[in-house]
Every structure is written in C-alpha cells, then in structure tokens.
Amino acid sequence: MPKPDTQPARSIDINYQTLNRFVGYHMKRAFNVVQADLTQTLKPFDLRMLTYTALVLIVDNPGLSQSQLAAAMDIERPNLVVIVDELERRDLIVRNRVPADRRAYALKATLAGRRLYEKAVAAVVAHEARLFANLDTDTRDALIKALSTVRRNQNT
Amino acid sequence: MPKPDTQPARSIDINYQTLNRFVGYHMKRAFNVVQADLTQTLKPFDLRMLTYTALVLIVDNPGLSQSQLAAAMDIERPNLVVIVDELERRDLIVRNRVPADRRAYALKATLAGRRLYEKAVAAVVAHEARLFANLDTDTRDALIKALSTVRRNQNT
DNA sequence: TATTGTTATACTCTATAACTATA
DNA sequence: TATAGTTATAGAGTATAACAATA
Numbered sequence: 001m002p003k004p005d006t007q008p009a010r011s012i013d014i015n016y017q018t019l020n021r022f023v024g025y026h027m028k029r030a031f032n033v034v035q036a037d038l039t040q041t042l043k044p045f046d047l048r049m050l051t052y053t054a055l056v057l058i059v060d061n062p063g064l065s066q067s068q069l070a071a072a073m074d075i076e077r078p079n080l081v082v083i084v085d086e087l088e089r090r091d092l093i094v095r096n097r098v099p100a101d102r103r104a105y106a107l108k109a110t111l112a113g114r115r116l117y118e119k120a121v122a123a124v125v126a127h128e129a130r131l132f133a134n135l136d137t138d139t140r141d142a143l144i145k146a147l148s149t150v151r152r153n154q155n156t
Numbered sequence: 157m158p159k160p161d162t163q164p165a166r167s168i169d170i171n172y173q174t175l176n177r178f179v180g181y182h183m184k185r186a187f188n189v190v191q192a193d194l195t196q197t198l199k200p201f202d203l204r205m206l207t208y209t210a211l212v213l214i215v216d217n218p219g220l221s222q223s224q225l226a227a228a229m230d231i232e233r234p235n236l237v238v239i240v241d242e243l244e245r246r247d248l249i250v251r252n253r254v255p256a257d258r259r260a261y262a263l264k265a266t267l268a269g270r271r272l273y274e275k276a277v278a279a280v281v282a283h284e285a286r287l288f289a290n291l292d293t294d295t296r297d298a299l300i301k302a303l304s305t306v307r308r309n310q311n312t
Numbered sequence: 313t314a315t316t317g318t319t320a321t322a323c324t325c326t327a328t329a330a331c332t333a334t335a
Numbered sequence: 336t337a338t339a340g341t342t343a344t345a346g347a348g349t350a351t352a353a354c355a356a357t358a
Contacts, residue, residue, distance in 0.1 A: 204324080206324090231325085231326075232328080234326095257335075258333080258334060259333065259335065
C-alpha cells in the first residue's frame with residue numbers, strides 16, 4: 001500500500017484496536033455527534049439540551065416540582081435552579097406556590113413556553129430524521145431497545 | 157389503577173411521552189449509566205476516561221504526536237496538554253523530542269504505563285461484560301453497527 | 313427531624329486566543 | 336507563513352455542604 005511521495009501533511013493512520021472492542025467507546029463517539037448536532041438544532045430557539053429537556057418535561061407534566069424535575073432529569077437540585085431561573089426569566093414557565101405545601105413550586109409552561117416547545121420539538125424531530133436516516137425503523141427500534149436494556153442494568 | 161391511600165412520599169409518575177420518542181434521549185440516558193460505571197471502574201487505577209483513553213491510544217500507537225492524539229481523541233490540543241502532563245508525571249509515558257521535527261513530541265508508554273494499561277483494560281472488559289450482560293453477541297454487534305452508522309452521518 | 317428551594321463552591325470537560333520555538 | 340506545543344481564560348455541566356422556610 002504505497003503512500004504518495006509528497007505526503008499530505010503527514011497522513012495519520014491511528015490504530016484503534018483496543019478502543020474499538022468496547023461498546024461504551026462507540027456510544028460516546030456516536031453520542032458526541034448527536035449532541036453536537038442537537039446543540040446546533042436548538043441554538044435558533046436559544047435553548048440548550050438542559051433547558052430544552054426541562055421545558056419538555058414541564059409541558060408534559062404541568063405542576064411538577066423542582067425536586068421531581070431534577071429527579072426526572074437525573075441532575076442535582078442545585079443545578080436545576082439556574083435552569084428554571086432562565087426559563088422563568090424568559091417567561092416560558094411560571095413558578096406557582098403550592099398551597100398544600102408552601103415549600104414547593106408548581107412549575108407550569110406559559111403559552112409562549114408551549115409555543116416554543118412545539119417549534120423546538122418539531123426541529124428535534126427533523127434533526128433525528130436527518131441523523132438516523134440510514135437506520136430503518138426496525139434497526140432504530142432495536143437500538144432503542146438495546147439502549148433501554150443497558151440503562152436497566154444500572155444497579156447490577 | 158388505584159394508588160395506596162397513604163402515599164409513599166408523594167409518588168412520582170413522570171410523563172416522558174415526548175422525550176421517549178427520541179433516539180438521542182435514550183442514547184444520553186444509556187451513556188450516562190455507562191460513563192458513571194466506567195468512572196468507578198477506572199478509579200482504582202487513578203484514571204479518568206480521558207487519561208485512560210490517552211494511555212490506550214499511546215500504547216497502541218507508540219511515537220504519535222500530541223496533535224495526532226488530540227485529533228484521535230476529538231479534543232482540542234490545549235486540553236490534551238494537562239492529560240499528557242499527568243501521564244508523564246506519573247511515569248506512565250515519556251515525551252521524546254522528534255529529531256526530524258524538533259517542535260513535536262513522540263509519545264511512548266513506559267513499562268509502568270503498559271502494565272497499568274493491561275490492568276485497566278482488563279477491568280474495563282469486565283465492566284462491559286457486566287453492563288451489557290443482557291445483550292447477546294448479535295444484539296451487541298448490531299448496536300455497535302448502528303452507532304457507527306450514526307457517527308458516519310456526521311457530515312450529512 | 314425531614315424536605316424544598318437556594319447559595320456558594322469546586323471540579324471536570326470543553327473551547328478560543330495568543331504566545332514560543334521551531335519548520 | 337505555518338505548525339507543535341503551551342499558557343491563560345472562560346464557559347458549560349456536575350457534585351457536595353450548608354442555609355432559610357416550611358412541613
């Protein structure tokens with residue numbers, strides 16, 4: 001396999017033999033691609049993955065508390081505060097005091113929040129269609145099923 | 157579906173209908189599990205994902221430069237410096253000047269580095285066997301193939 | 313006592329600009 | 336001028352301790 005005499009900026013030909021054996025490595029590389037594309041997809045809406053996920057969960061679960069949302073997002077409560085702050089400052093959600101438990105807030109999306117949700121979700125649907133275009137429906141379902149199985153092995 | 161009268165700390169029953177439609181969401185959740193477990197797996201060796209990956213690539217590609225390693229790891233050159241610093245400080249690798257190009261370093265693992273590599277890789281093999289125990293070989297191969305396909309869609 | 317939301321803080325990972333020494 | 340490695344720095348994301356208000 002002869003290389004051209006004038007090497008194109010010292011061609012690199014890295015050996016990945018060890019890393020390629022690991023599923024986790026492939027997951028990281030693939031997820032990096034998805035995340036980078038999703039970040040670009042959400043940028044026109046001024047949303048990050050975290051603010052997007054929070055907005056989606058609040059729209060789908062009106063009235064949930066910050067503790068519940070943090071648990072659903074698998075992040076610590078302190079880290080959720082700034083996320084909810086941002087959504088509230090942009091009038092996408094409201095924090096309503098719960099009469100039955102005055103420590104907690106009931107989070108609810110505003111009309112503007114629901115409208116942004118609709119637009120952002122549509123954009124993410126298009127982003128997924130683009131990124132997973134080469135996978136037929138069966139393969140995609142199998143991928144989701146395998147990923148869910150991995151997640152269920154968490155406590156093993 | 158009646159709930160018990162005495163609710164166990166206000167049982168949460170979050171609606172994930174929107175997020176569950178997205179492959180990327182399942183990838184993130186699964187990868188979080190894998191990453192958390194891998195972090196614990198590498199802790200006894202005083203390695204993080206980045207130092208582990210760098211060590212593996214240096215062992216498998218003796219003499220490669222920091223630029224090549226950064227490209228292989230998909231990180232910026234400045235961020236690699238501290239990683240290589242740490243591996244060198246622990247005498248796991250050496251930075252040799254390249255006579256032909258005195259700007260570059262040729263990275264090489266020491267004997268101690270190759271020994272730690274052997275132990276860490278064995279631990280990661282066990283970690284993967286544990287995490288992906290519920291997936292048969294065919295499913296695992298299909299998962300890797302699907303993830304590789306996603307990665308190849310990067311420039312679409 | 314325990315829990316909700318909060319502040320402060322720290323650590324990791326990531327990204328960019330600008331420098332040095334070589335080429 | 337361009338590249339390899341470096342420094343400094345700033346931004347995300349994440350994790351823990353400790354506090355006020357409320358239960």
